Amino acid sequence: MFNASLSVTDLSASRGGFALFESVSFNLKRGDALRVTGPNGTGKTTLLRCLAGLILPDSGAIKISGENSLHYLGHFNAMKPQLTVAENLNFWAAFDDGKSIVSALETMNLSRLKDLPFNVLSSGQKRRVALARLLLSPRQIWLLDEPTVGLDIVSSTLVEAMFSAHLANGGNVVAATHTPLGTATWQTLELQAA
Amino acid sequence: MSDAVINSGLAAYANPARFMRLSQTLVPFFALPAVALIAYGLWLSFTAPADYQQGETVRIMFIHVPFAWLAMMTYSIMTIAALGTLVWRHPLADVAGKAALPIGAAFTALCLITGSLWGRPTWGTYWVWDARLTSVLVLFLIYLGLIAIHRAIEDKGLAARAAAIVTLVGSINLPIIKYSVQWWNTLHQPASISSLKRLANPALPPEYLWPLFTIAIGLTLLFFALHLTAMRAEIWSRKADGLSRRMARQAG
Amino acid sequence: MMAALYLRDVRLGFRSGGGAMIAVLFFMSVIIMMPIAVGPDLKLLARLGPAFLWVGALLASLLGLERLFQADREDGSLDHLRLNTGIPELALMVFVKCLAHWTVTGLPLVLAVPLFGLFLNMEPPAILAAMAALAVGTPAIAFIGAVGAAAGVTLARGGLLVAIIILPVIVPVLIFGVSAANAAVDPSQAFLPPFALLSALCLFFAVTGPFAAAVFLKGIDE
Numbered sequence: 001m002f003n004a005s006l007s008v009t010d011l012s013a014s015r016g017g018f019a020l021f022e023s024v025s026f027n028l029k030r031g032d033a034l035r036v037t038g039p040n041g042t043g044k045t046t047l048l049r050c051l052a053g054l055i056l057p058d059s060g061a062i063k064i065s066g067e068n069s070l071h072y073l074g075h076f077n078a079m080k081p082q083l084t085v086a087e088n089l090n091f092w093a094a095f096d097d098g099k100s101i102v103s104a105l106e107t108m109n110l111s112r113l114k115d116l117p118f119n120v121l122s123s124g125q126k127r128r129v130a131l132a133r134l135l136l137s138p139r140q141i142w143l144l145d146e147p148t149v150g151l152d153i154v155s156s157t158l159v160e161a162m163f164s165a166h167l168a169n170g171g172n173v174v175a176a177t178h179t180p181l182g183t184a185t186w187q188t189l190e191l192q193a194a
Numbered sequence: 195m196s197d198a199v200i201n202s203g204l205a206a207y208a209n210p211a212r213f214m215r216l217s218q219t220l221v222p223f224f225a226l227p228a229v230a231l232i233a234y235g236l237w238l239s240f241t242a243p244a245d246y247q248q249g250e251t252v253r254i255m256f257i258h259v260p261f262a263w264l265a266m267m268t269y270s271i272m273t274i275a276a277l278g279t280l281v282w283r284h285p286l287a288d289v290a291g292k293a294a295l296p297i298g299a300a301f302t303a304l305c306l307i308t309g310s311l312w313g314r315p316t317w318g319t320y321w322v323w324d325a326r327l328t329s330v331l332v333l334f335l336i337y338l339g340l341i342a343i344h345r346a347i348e349d350k351g352l353a354a355r356a357a358a359i360v361t362l363v364g365s366i367n368l369p370i371i372k373y374s375v376q377w378w379n380t381l382h383q384p385a386s387i388s389s390l391k392r393l394a395n396p397a398l399p400p401e402y403l404w405p406l407f408t409i410a411i412g413l414t415l416l417f418f419a420l421h422l423t424a425m426r427a428e429i430w431s432r433k434a435d436g437l438s439r440r441m442a443r444q445a446g
Numbered sequence: 447m448m449a450a451l452y453l454r455d456v457r458l459g460f461r462s463g464g465g466a467m468i469a470v471l472f473f474m475s476v477i478i479m480m481p482i483a484v485g486p487d488l489k490l491l492a493r494l495g496p497a498f499l500w501v502g503a504l505l506a507s508l509l510g511l512e513r514l515f516q517a518d519r520e521d522g523s524l525d526h527l528r529l530n531t532g533i534p535e536l537a538l539m540v541f542v543k544c545l546a547h548w549t550v551t552g553l554p555l556v557l558a559v560p561l562f563g564l565f566l567n568m569e570p571p572a573i574l575a576a577m578a579a580l581a582v583g584t585p586a587i588a589f590i591g592a593v594g595a596a597a598g599v600t601l602a603r604g605g606l607l608v609a610i611i612i613l614p615v616i617v618p619v620l621i622f623g624v625s626a627a628n629a630a631v632d633p634s635q636a637f638l639p640p641f642a643l644l645s646a647l648c649l650f651f652a653v654t655g656p657f658a659a660a661v662f663l664k665g666i667d668e
Contacts, residue, residue, distance in 0.1 A: 054525060055667055072529055076522030080454070082461045087454075094450030095526075112445045119348075120439045154446075310564075320564055322488065323481045331565075335474060342467045 002170035003066045004140040005029050006051070011060030013046050020046050021191050024060070028187070033163065033173040035181065038191030044176035047191070048072070048143045051174060069139040073147055077130035081119035085110060085129055088118055089136065098137030108132040109158060123150040131159060142166060144175040210429055213286060217422040224419035231412030238405035254312040255402075260410040261305035264417055265333065266368055268298030271421075272340075273365045276358035286425070288354035289432075291361065292344055293424035297417060299337035306330060317381060325374035326382035329367060336364040350432070448542045455543055458517075459550030465510040469551040470558050472509055476502035477562045488567045495566035496576050496627030500620055502562075503555050503580050504587060508612075510551050511591035512598065512605035514543060515663070519599055528663060536660035540596070544588045544656065552584035568631075575630035575637060579644060583623040586648040589655035590615050596659035600666060619647055 005028060012022040020043030028034060036044050049055040051062060052072040064070075079088045089101040105111045108128045113121060118129065127150050134142060142163075148156050160181055163173050175181065235256070245252035272294045278287025309327070310320045321327065340357050347353035375384045398406070460466045480498045481491055518524040527539055556577055563573035594608030601607060622644040629637035 049668075052525075052529060054528060070530060072525060074522050074525055076520070078522040078526055080458060080521065080523075082458060083454070087457075091450055091454045092526075095447050097447060109446075113442060116438050116442050120435075120442045122442065125442065125445075319488070319567070321567065323486045323491075328478070328482065331478060335471070335478065338467070338471050338474070342471055345467060 002138075002140040003030050004170060004172045005065050006141055006172050006174070007061075007063045007065075008051070009061045009063075011047070011050065011057050011062065013043060013050055013055065013057045015043075015046060019058075024189065024191070026187065026189055028172045028174070030170045031167045031172075033167055033175070033186040035186045035188045036174065036176040036191065037178065037188060039193070042191040042193055044191060045075070045145050048145050048174065048176055049074075051141075052143050064141065066140060069141070071134045071139040071142045073130060073134065073142070073144045075145055075149075077126050078133070079118050079126065079129055082117065084115050084117055085121070086114040088129065089114075089132060092133045093136045096137040101132075101136060104132040104135040107135060107158070107162065109155070124152055124155060127151055128155055128158075131162065135162070140171045142171065142173045142175075144173065144177075146177055147175055148177060148179050148181075210285070214426060214429065217426055221419050221422050221426075224415045224422070228412050228415035228419055231408055231415065235405050235408035235412050238408060242401045242405055248316060251312060251315050254308050256405045256409055258305060258308040258312055259406060260413045261301050261308060262330070263410055264413050265298060265302040265305050265330070266371065267414070268294050268301060268417065269333065269337075269361075269365065269368060272298065272361050273368075276361040279354050279358040280362070287358075288350065289425050289428045290421070291354065291357060293428050294421055295337060295341050295344070297420050297424065299334065299341065301413075301417075302330065302334040302337060306334060322381050324380040324382055325378035326371065326380050329371045329374050333364075333367055333371060336360070336367065340364075448538060451539060452542045452546050455546030456549050459546065465513065466550050466554065469506045469509055470554045473502045473506040473555050473558060474562065476505060477565055481566065492567045492569070492572070493631060495563060495568040495572060496579075496631065497624050498566060499559060499562060499576050499580065500583070500624050500627065503552075503584060504616065504620065506555055507552060507584055507587045508591065508609055510547065511588070511595050511608050511612075514547055514592060514595040515599040516595075524599075524663075528666070533657070533660045533664055536663060537656040540592050540656035540659045540663070541589075541652065544585070544592050548585050548588040552588055555584060556581045571630040572627065576627040579623045579626040579641060582641070582645050582648050583619050586619050586644075586651045587612070587616060589648070589651040592655050592659040593662065596662035599663070600668065615651075619644065622647065 007027045009025050011024040013020050024047065026034060036047060038044055046055060049072075050057045052070055054072075078092075083091070085105075086101065089104065093099065093101050101114075102111075105114055108131060110125070110128055110132060113125060113129075118126065121129070127147075131147060148159055151159065156179070163175075163181065167173060239253050239256040242253070242256075244250050272291050275287045275291035275294070278284040279291060306327075309330075313322075314320050340360060343357045343360060344353045347356060372385075374380060375382055477498060480494075480502075484490060484494065515524060518527065528536065531539070559577045559580060560573050563576060568576070590612050591608060594611035597611060598605070598607035622640040625635060625640035626637055626644055629635045629640070
């Protein structure tokens with residue numbers, strides 16, 4: 001059970017000298033989720049990377065209380081094409097001090113693919129493997145950049161269930177996505193060009 | 195790899211399924227006589243009289259020279275396969291070129307090692323940088339480089355074409371090896387069997403020619419057995435790749 | 447966690463597409479070019495042998511360093527290494543990656559030295575001395591090379607930057623390394639003093655290299 005909370009005040013960031021977004025603020029308590037939308041180029045990826053600590057914002061404050069643990073899922077899947085699905089996930093499980101990969105494979109419907117080389121999978125299947133990584137170790141805040149890209153209807157439903165379970169467990173989800181993720185209870189943040 | 199059947203002359207053998215059936219019957223046909231001939235040739239090598247100058251070590255010649263011939267023959271076959279890949283786009287040419295590589299590299303390495311071991315008592319050194327030895331070492335390097343190309347490039351078709359081009363460029367090395375003892379002043383002795391004309395009036399006594407040719411022919415048959423087996427293995431490996439892709443698609 | 451990282455990188459290195467064979471092949475090419483260029487004087491080759499081995503090993507080691515972090519950056523793994531990790535922990539990860547890189551590229555070079563020493567007409571004591579010196583020197587090159595690789599990871603021509611950054615720092619490694627290897631060839635030179643200094647350099651770089659690389663990696667702003 002988590003007791004996550006994420007509070008962002010007056011965040012501004014720019015890339016290459018161009019201001020992307022300014023004065024972004026939001027407040028997430030235990031079990032809250034945020035959907036970030038906006039046209040391409042408005043800085044959704046940059047916002048997530050600021051929250052993850054990979055980019056320094058220009059100004060503003062990010063406050064994470066409770067257990068300071070994050071999962072980040074970017075555009076790339078962070079998997080090695082030459083290794084099998086199982087080898088890839090086992091590596092992340094060991095690296096993140098996680099547990100066995102069997103239940104994660106089951107949840108994401110990947111059990112039949114586990115011994116195939118990662119590079120023979122379709123892009124939707126690869127994305128499911130990347131999402132399976134989130135289930136390997138419990139972290140309270142999930143920062144996701146276009147998590148459902150390439151997924152078919154069945155898989156998207158799986159992913160929505162995955163998110164609901166995490167939120168019910170007290171975690172937070174911040175997802176940049178164009179697709180509605182099914183839950184009306186999510187806050188939304190629409191980024192506009194600064 | 196498509197399973198379309200092409201029914202015209204030599205192209206009939208291009209179909210992998212037919213090749214697999216044909217090679218399966220041919221391999222023992224090459225392998226068994228190969229083993230027999232090599233065994234007989236080795237026996238002949240040990241019963242031939244010792245050389246009055248070099249003593250017992252001359253026996254290394256009976257495997258060293260055939261290894262050299264095989265190393266170059268393998269490369270010649272690879273050159274033909276390379277032409278098949280680039281000019282005729284023959285589907286089996288890629289496989290033939292790739293499968294021959296470890297075999298050719300092994301023959302070259304064995305030629306270098308046996309030559310080195312023979313050179314120590316004969317010339318007093320394991321290695322010199324004369325034209326013949328250097329060009330054979332370069333041949334070995336070319337083999338290793340071709341293996342590296344196949345390992346480095348994921349796309350098999352692209353790897354085969356790149357390797358084919360390098361094979362053709364490297365084939366200039368073969369005449370250099372053959373004529374190196376004539377063109378340069380080398381420590382390595384000149385060829386004793388340099389042409390068919392020479393065979394009629396050989397510089398080597400028959401007690402030496404018999405084991406030499408027996409082992410050479412035995413190794414040639416061995417090469418065909420090994421090459422066909424390696425080609426089959428490569429074809430199976432590609433089939434396995436295709437199967438795992440199909441499995442991924444079907445799993446959803 | 448670090449064991450998993452080491453094993454993964456080694457496994458990737460030895461599989462198809464990894465750098466395992468390329469470094470030794472390049473080393474072999476350099477070793478072959480030298481006598482062709484210098485000429486067949488065997489005594490001269492034996493005297494220059496240690497130097498040729500060192501230059502060849504240095505160039506071959508530089509080859510793969512650029513890819514040390516770039517592969518991870520391209521598929522998004524680097525984000526996860528940087529996420530939530532402080533500089534000491536990141537330095538440890540860099541250390542482990544350097545060890546894996548050395549296992550795949552440096553160790554085969556060291557193991558190939560007896561064969562190449564033979565080509566250069568070196569005597570067994572010289573070959574052993576060269577092997578020992580390279581066994582300590584090639585890890586040093588990997589550790590300090592990581593700094594250049596980390597600095598250049600976001601750049602397109604990162605490989606050049608690696609060479610420019612590390613070559614000045616590698617000079618002492620080269621000096622002591624060749625000196626140690628030459629000791630077996632030239633009786634007037636001792637083996638232990640340069641070898642001890644070489645080992646000290648390796649240990650020093652083993653700590654400072656990963657830390658400096660971690661600072662560069664943490665500071666990536668993308």
